[in-house]
Amino acid sequence: MTWNAIVIDDSDIARQFIQASLAEVGFSCVADYECPVQALQDMINERIVADVIITDFMMPAMDGLEFCSQVRGLSFYDDTPVVMISSRKDADLLRRAxxxxxxxxxxxxxxxxxxxxxxxxxxxxxxxxxx
Structure with missing residues (x-):
């Protein structure tokens, strides 16, 4: 069985790498977004459904923390796993995420x-x- 993921990252290269990585570990990407605001809007309007969400931390318009907080407010996604990824070496990032x-x-x-x-x-x- 293949599990579906939504990928949000403002870097085209990172999104492509994550999508290829997902395929290698048995997941497929059902939607990918450069803009977390657009991803959130599509999730609110139930245009996309996934088993897991992968989001970058540092993005324009809305960072990964705010995105995650907004996702948790959506009843349809309140228990969907959200994995945040980051290149930052911030020791406090895990706690904040x-x-x-x-x-x-x-x-x-x-x-x-x-x-x-x-x-x-x-x-x-x-x-x-x-x-």
């Missing part, structure tokens, strides 16, 4: 096995069975 509602936080660059393991763990926490 979890406080905003993220399921996990992953540092760039990440390895394929680590991405797959983190996504599976996040999904298991929400009682989604991943094989």
């Amino acid at each position: 979890l406080a905003a509602g993220a399921s996990d936080c992953l540092k760039k660059p990440f390895s394929l096995p680590e991405l797959g393991r983190r996504l599976r763990l996040s999904m298991q926490k929400t009682r989604i069975t991943v094989q």
